[in-house]
Amino acid sequence: MKQKPGRASRASRSDEPRESAIASGWRVEGSADPAASDAAAVDPTLVSDAPAVAADAADGIVDGTGREADETTDDAATDPAVERQQLSNGALVALGVFGGLYLLYTWGWFIVAQAYSSVNSVTAAGSGAIGGVLQQIIFWAAPLAAPLWFFTALAFSKGGRTKRLTILLAVGAILLVPLPMLIARGA
Amino acid sequence: MAKRILAWAAGLILVLLYLYAVVAGIGNFVGVVGLSEALSTGLSASGRVWLIVGVAMPAVVLVAALLFGRRRSAGVRILLLAAGVALVAAWQIDLMHVIPESSYFA
Numbered sequence: 001m002k003q004k005p006g007r008a009s010r011a012s013r014s015d016e017p018r019e020s021a022i023a024s025g026w027r028v029e030g031s032a033d034p035a036a037s038d039a040a041a042v043d044p045t046l047v048s049d050a051p052a053v054a055a056d057a058a059d060g061i062v063d064g065t066g067r068e069a070d071e072t073t074d075d076a077a078t079d080p081a082v083e084r085q086q087l088s089n090g091a092l093v094a095l096g097v098f099g100g101l102y103l104l105y106t107w108g109w110f111i112v113a114q115a116y117s118s119v120n121s122v123t124a125a126g127s128g129a130i131g132g133v134l135q136q137i138i139f140w141a142a143p144l145a146a147p148l149w150f151f152t153a154l155a156f157s158k159g160g161r162t163k164r165l166t167i168l169l170a171v172g173a174i175l176l177v178p179l180p181m182l183i184a185r186g187a
Numbered sequence: 188m189a190k191r192i193l194a195w196a197a198g199l200i201l202v203l204l205y206l207y208a209v210v211a212g213i214g215n216f217v218g219v220v221g222l223s224e225a226l227s228t229g230l231s232a233s234g235r236v237w238l239i240v241g242v243a244m245p246a247v248v249l250v251a252a253l254l255f256g257r258r259r260s261a262g263v264r265i266l267l268l269a270a271g272v273a274l275v276a277a278w279q280i281d282l283m284h285v286i287p288e289s290s291y292f293a
Contacts, residue, residue, distance in 0.1 A: 019194075036273065077231075101211065102194070109277060112280060112284075113280065116280060116283070116284075119283075127211070131207065134203070134204060134207040135207070135211065137204060138204055138207065138208055138272065138276050138279070138281075139280075140276075140277060141204075141269075141272050141273040141275075142273060142276035142277040142279075142280050144269075144273045145270070145274050145276065145277040148219070148223035148266065148269050148270035148273045149270050149273075149274070151266060151270075152263075152266050152267055152270045155263045155266060156255075156263070159209040176274070176277060179278075179281045179284065179285055180280060180281065180284040183284070184287055185284055185287075
């Protein structure tokens with residue numbers, strides 16, 4: 001690994017214990033990526049005791065160089081602005097899993113609404129001019145239920161409230177099951 | 188100011204949809220009762236319950252949406268009201284599909 005000449009002695013001294021101590025951790029990934037060792041200024045091994053360089057490392061976290069760097073620069077990378085921008089792991093998993101499920105629900109409700117659209121237009125035809133329009137609007141709101149619930153859950157869990165986000169999305173996943181897709185008519 | 192008027196207009200239109208859903212539920216109730224009298228069977232107990240659910244559900248969802256939207260921004264409240272309307276729509280289709288029409292009559 002390249003070292004800056006001015007800090008070579010200190011860095012090499014601090015480098016030796018690290019090689020053995022963190023062998024099972026992020027070190028593997030760092031050495032697997034040659035570009036990272038070239039960019040010595042952003043290398044997480046050098047920044048743990050240098051706050052000025054730690055800011056560079058924090059910038060590196062933002063553009064996706066990984067959580068490993070976040071862990072190694074433990075006390076240095078606590079820039080609150082960076083922390084607030086990141087989604088927690090749990091939030092990412094919740095959004096991914098439930099996002100896929102809600103997409104399926106949207107598709108399911110759209111198919112159901114399409115299947116019942118002729119029934120609904122008969123109902124709308126018997127509801128007067130204004131009532132017919134309102135009936136059609138309400139009926140075709142059904143496919144929007146899943147995405148609207150999703151975005152409402154997001155709006156209600158701003159600021160990293162992952163637990164609340166997960167609960168809201170799970171409740172919605174139960175309430176919005178497209179039953180007509182799963183149960184035979186009148187069963 | 189224009190933003191405020193727009194938000195109120197959107198909110199009122201959404202509340203109108205809830206009110207229409209309640210009125211449609213009442214109309215459903217009256218219509219099915221008339222039909223059951225024409226068939227001289229009367230309503231079944233479960234049929235009565237489901238008809239009442241059809242009337243009450245939009246009102247309950249509206250009240251819940253208004254309660255949860257307290258002290259929130261206008262955008263979130265409108266989003267909540269819209270999600271509630273969509274929820275009512277989905278449940279109405281659920282009711283129509285899952286509960287057989289014949290079970291409304293005794």
